[in-house]
Amino acid sequence: MIPLILRRLVQLPLIILAVYTVTFVLAWALPGEAVLTDEGRQPPAEVLNALRARYHLDDPARFYFEYLYRASGAMWTIESLKGASGSPPPHVFDLGPSFRYEDWSVNELVASSLPVSIVLGLSAIVIALALGLTAGIIGALRPNSLIDLATLSVALLGISLPAFVIGTLLLLIFPVWLGVGSVGSWGRPIDMILPALTLSLPFAAYIARLTRMGMIEVLNADYVRTARAKGLAPSAVILKHALKNAFLPVLSYLGPACAMAMTGSFVVERVFNVPGIGQHFVGAVKNKDLFVIMGITLIYSTMLTLFNLATDALYRWVDPRIS
């Protein structure tokens, strides 16, 4: 397992560099100009020129290398080694400023929004596991029964209903009509329930299907029949022996699902006003906020790569048969 982790860690910078380069090309190809505001006041040419020069918007090559130099931590390392003569930037990985939100750096945006997305994403996955496993097991015990059909239909709804419909509905029912919970705020555990539930539904549906399929297969296996034959209680058979193997496909799905839940919740973030990282993906491209686009993509690709690595490692740990 250690060689695997080491090998992946060596690949990591190369993958990130490739992602950085592709993002850079795409971001520069975006039409429009970063320093122009969308509406109304436009400062005169000398101000615009000063801003372009400051951020190297007039020189793509320079922008590419300078940003890499700052964001990779190379600048921080070199300036720190120089010691007193230079002043190191405040962050090791300096992801630059935001054009649109001038009082914030990309580092601050990430620092404030990434934990929110991680918490929301993790909660959603936990809820999805609880819902999905339960539904899957119930369905697998009596395949093609009424209760199986019911859980499958609910799962289908969970996958196909868009989040803004479910989310708005939940907001209307709970905080507005019943007075439970709040709208548009974030911080208390209760604020998290509705968005996490909304976000979890498509994942829960998928997990339910995976579990159901896995369970149906495993329940017909010889070792389960043996376990039943030796007189074990049905609950022990299902939870202790069958689920252990039926869970493996779910586990391999959990890695990408976690990454998706933690970053791909733009719609849920908007409906529930969750201050997560998903909004920056869309907002930055709309505003052509170059540093935000580059910085967030770097963070996201690093996260995704690390998640895949973690999933692979976990998988081996849980199921030692895989080498």
Added chain:
Amino acid sequence: MGRIIAVLAFMVAALIGVVATDRPRPRADLVWIEPSDFNTIDPQRMSHLPDLRIAYALFEGLVRWDTSSEDLHVVPALARSWDVSGDRLTYTFHLDPEATWSNGDPVTASDFAYAWQRALMPETGADYIQLFHLIRGGREFTDFRAEQLKTYADRPESERTLDAAHMLRAEADRRFRATVAVSAEEARTLVVTLIRPVPFFLDLCAFGPFLPVHPLTLERFIDLDPRTAALHQRHGWTKPPFLVNNGPYVIERWRFKRDMRLTPNPHYRDRTLARSKSLAVNFIENQNTALLAFRSGAADWHSDLEVDYIGDLLDESRAGRRDDLRALDAFGTYFWSFNCSAKLSDGRDNPFHDPRVRRAFTLAVDKNAIVDQVRRGAERPATTLIPPGSIPGFRSPPGLPFDTARARAELESAGWIDRDSDGVPENAAGTPFPTVEMLATPVGAHKDVAQVLGRMWEAALGVPSKVVIRETKVYSASLKKQDYMVARGAWFGDYLDPSTFLEIHRTGNGNNDRAFSDPKYDRLLARADNEPEPARRLTLLEEAERYAMEEALPILPIWHYEHYYLARPENAPGGLKNLSTHPRLIQYPFLLEVAR
């Protein structure tokens, strides 16, 4: 199985850990919703209405508006009094000796000089730099600094060092003190001389970009770039614990796109000014969610409601089924721009270069129908750029009516006549009128308005049209390059004077997206600039507006904006008191109070 449970248990534990560290505060006395986080709270760089609003809670300028008055006149704030010289060029402000910054430092005249010099430096990126060019020597100082940076950039690498950049900055500082007519020789006396009498200068002194900043704090966040010699203001100073401000409130906490909490500034000299003990701003981008949040009681005020179904909400309001919607006449106008250049961007002749064609297209539009049937809001149909009645003493011209017969006559007088009876007018050479491309952006009602405009032009003039939708950033760039035929546009006034609107048609103005250039119009503005008598000056500006809106028509005005607030009625429980109803929409957060 044990290992699977371990994985799940770890996830749950991580969750509990993060949730437990994030404890919310109790609800503030006054909570309001902004649709987006502030772009900046740096006074010299701001230009958005929400940014200005929060700045008025955090910073105090020389004067402030009496927001309950009809004419929005200014009253003393940091300046207890002021003298104006006989030629109305020199203003002497006497600062309140008790005024302090939130760290206890006294507020001095040099803090203003420092802030205004910042605004004049091109690298600061001040959106309103041109307002500071009304100060004598301001324009020249900006040019000097730009030139200084340009020559520096041409130096060989070895001569571009940190020391050289510092020397350049020191030279600029000396230059400012010597040539720009902002004098702070006495700590409590600020003397400003203008290039010409500016009747609205006191109004500007109340305006966000003219607010002072705390020099020592800002200096801690300045880098000099040895490569360009430009000053880099790092942004960290605008946040606690670093922010030092002089207004009635200080920031307790600011979490990006979540919320901002304000508490009274303990160093502010007048404790009675701040009405609420705590303020909170919630940033909610999704307007449906914002509406629900307001309805659930989580907020007392929504500062800018912008939904497609505003017409339905207004209907509910009129039927007495809701009492929380407040519609205010705003200080802005929605219009469509005509590209006035001689040639289109692809080299074709531009029919809209001819004012007769622009008049024809304006006369052909029924604005009442657009407001009633497309927008369905409380907007007022517009025939002028300046909302009538919004500026005391300024009489708006009637503008052009809806008159299809006159529209056809204007188009024919421009040589566009349907010569082959196919319904489309042709010019003398027989070329049919080109398909009018209407540039719009994907959000809001622009597309619907464009389609209705197109149908009205087709019906009245026989001219074909098509709608071109571009993303906002692309649209802005197209406007700047005059890469369009007609395009949606809007303008909001910044200060209480007609020139805040009329300047956008002046030749070479940075916001003249139409490339409109008319010597007669420019002459009228220039004469108004040099007219010392206020009444005569207003008459000249009225004539400029009349000429633009009845003869030259660089724009086709559609409606004067309406701004929508959500706030419960003043006397009801949870009602919001002291909201200003003046079209400038200036709200001082420290005056607002919730009825308990």
